[in-house]
Amino acid sequence: MDDLLPAAPEALSRRHFLRVAAGAAGMTAALAGAATPAELMPPVWQPTSDRKLRIGVVGGGFGLSFHWHEHPNCVVEAVSDLMPDRCQALQQRYGCTKAYPSLEELVKDPRVEAVAIFTGAPDHARHMLLCMDHGKHVISAVPACLTLEDAAAMKAKKEQTGLTYMMAETSYYRPHTILARRLFRDGAFGEMVYCEAEYYHPWPPGSAERHNLAFRNGERTWRHGLPPMLYPTHSTAFLVGVTGERLTRVSCVGHRPAGDDMYGPEANAYKNPFDAGMGMFLTDGGHPFRCNVSWNINAHGERAQWFGTKGALYSDGSGGQPTSVQVLGRNGAGLPDFMGALPPAMRQDSGHGGSHPFLTHEFVMALIQERAPAVDLYEALAYTVPGIVAHQSSFKDGEQLPIPSFDRV
Ligand SMILES: NC(=O)c1ccc[n+]([C@@H]2O[C@H](COP(=O)([O-])OP(=O)(O)OC[C@H]3O[C@@H](n4cnc5c(N)ncnc54)[C@H](O)[C@@H]3O)[C@@H](O)[C@H]2O)c1
Structure with missing residues (x-):
């Protein structure tokens, strides 16, 4: 489910059709600079829970550009990169004192509930399977995998464990x-x-x-x-x-x-x-x-x-x-x-069309609200x-x- 969409359309009665047609026209008017009816604007963020998801972040290249530390429902529990300088950069970016020399070590930490995998593309499938074998939810960078065999293995693992996977498609x-x-x-x-x-x-x-x-x-x-x-x-x-x-x-x-x-x-x-x-x-x-x-x-x-x-x-x-x-x-x-x-601290552009805070928010809220994320x-x-x-x-x-x-x- 996408937080930014209005509720799924009900059966298209004539009244409903007129309403959505007017809505779309209103949105178009907004694009040209006129006012937009309030019901058509994306929902404004409201706090709904005090719970904090404890996430581990792995991969200090692209993985430095997300917003885990700024989300009110998330805390970065640990970080990892094989390269010490990248590991330090992750610690600095996310204000995290705990670091592991590899994902293979990080997944053993029982306090980590979910792992954000920003390793190279050929590793995503293997790393997703490893995380789920340790009971962790996963968000990974794109693509999900490079082979049909890995696609089948990821589907089987997700269905076997019932854990959540999201792909961070910008x-x-x-x-x-x-x-x-x-x-x-x-x-x-x-x-x-x-x-x-x-x-x-x-x-x-x-x-x-x-x-x-x-x-x-x-x-x-x-x-x-x-x-x-x-x-x-x-x-x-x-x-x-x-x-x-x-x-x-x-x-x-x-x-x-x-x-x-x-x-x-x-x-x-x-x-x-x-x-x-x-x-x-x-x-x-x-x-x-x-x-x-x-x-x-x-x-x-x-x-x-x-x-x-x-x-x-x-x-x-x-x-x-x-x-x-x-x-x-x-x-x-x-x-x-x-x-x-988005939560106020995350209302900032961070590249790729400003998509990174939205991806961060969607993964955190899917786990907090115990629902499937938009890109499951x-x-x-x-x-x-x-x-x-x-x-x-x-x-x-x-x-x-x-x-x-x-x-x-
Ligand atoms: N727009 C986008 O969505 C977008 C943009 C850039 C990159 N990406 C994706 O992000 C991912 C990372 O990209 P990148 O440019 O940072 O790649 P990269 O190769 O520079 O970085 C990958 C990092 O993962 C670390 N790593 C690998 N195995 C590890 C392990 N077992 N434990 C700990 N750390 C490990 C490496 O040391 C390295 O620092 C890629 O999958 C790429 O496709 C997506």
């Missing part, structure tokens, strides 16, 4: 995506016929970005040669995280860069020849979805365009494209401010697994392949 809480979810729920798009989503992060040969991401102290990192479609969730979240549809088939064409020694059958640990994947997916609602990931295109960022029978929404982009909201015959160019739904394991696998199959398709010149479901049966 695209889910970008303001465009929150708005798209609200407009979709309120019927303002009509039928969502088609969506285009993309994640472009160039790190070409010889660039400082290549040097920093693919190597550390002269050694290759997990990012070296990473297949783009094994990192699909920033893009897939824009559709799956809005309509809740499942991606059932994919045809993906990969790009093989010439003269780049990071890609090729023997060039990296993944045996990956592709620096880009352009996927054409089909949803279980019969809707086409174009989804791209590239490490070398000269464009930057995560963005989407949503097209319905009644409305459309366009994210701004690195090419100078503006945000544009076109619903119910009206145009808007701005976005509502959703920060009021089933959603996480619905964002992640389609990319794994897309990568397989690109080895077969874009043959359309079925995507297995890891939903609850």
Whole structure:
């Protein structure tokens, strides 16, 4: 459940339809600068519990950019990184005196209830399983996993233990995506016929970005040669995280860069020849979805365009494209401010569209309220697994392949 959505729509009586249509129009008016009816604004945060979740935070790179210490219902019990300087940085950031030299040590601490895993992508599945074997709830960075076998193992472990898993997908809480979810729920798009989503992060040969991401102290990192479609969730979240549809088939064409020694059958640990994947997916609602990931295109960022029978929404982009909201015959160019739904200390932008405080808040409150988080394991696998199959398709010149479901049966 997403805290930022209004209650699920009741059966669409004519009265209700008029109300939601007016609501969507009101929201659009707000985007253009006019007043928004109070009932349409995101709920304002109210304290609901004194309980504090005791979390362990692991991985002092990206893991430094969350807000656990600022949430009134959370305390950082312990931190860990294999690298002592990163471990210290975590202690400093989260005001935590207890540190362990590894996750493997941290999970033995009985006071830790949940673990935030910000280790490298190939380790997420193994680390999630380890944490749950020790009775800990888990939030991990994206992607949930890199193989179908790991997806199955994560689902089995979650169902066996009854513990909570959430994936920290930043695209889910970008303001465009929150708005798209609200407009979709309120019927303002009509039928969502088609969506285009993309994640472009160039790190070409010889660039400082290549040097920093693919190597550390002269050694290759997990990012070296990473297949783009094994990192699909920033893009897939824009559709799956809005309509809740499942991606059932994919045809993906990969790009093989010439003269780049990071890609090729023997060039990296993944045996990956592709620096880009352009996927054409089909949803279980019969809707086409174009989804791209590239490490070398000269464009930057995560963005989407949503097209319905009644409305459309366009994210701004690195090419100078503006945000544009076109619903119910009206145009808007701005976005509502959703920060009021957060505890006051967390109302700050921290990158990736300001999504980090929302992800922090959602995981903490899901555990405090004993409910499933918005991006639970089933959603996480619905964002992640389609990319794994897309990568397989690109080895077969874009043959359309079925995507297995890891939903609850
Ligand atoms: N927008 C986003 O959602 C976004 C952005 C950046 C990174 N990420 C994700 O965040 C994760 C971390 O990214 P990063 O750039 O910090 O990677 P990184 O490789 O720089 O950092 C991973 C850290 O985990 C530590 N680690 C690994 N195994 C450990 C263990 N067993 N115990 C303790 N520490 C351990 C490493 O020492 C390292 O410091 C990745 O999965 C990445 O995909 C997501």
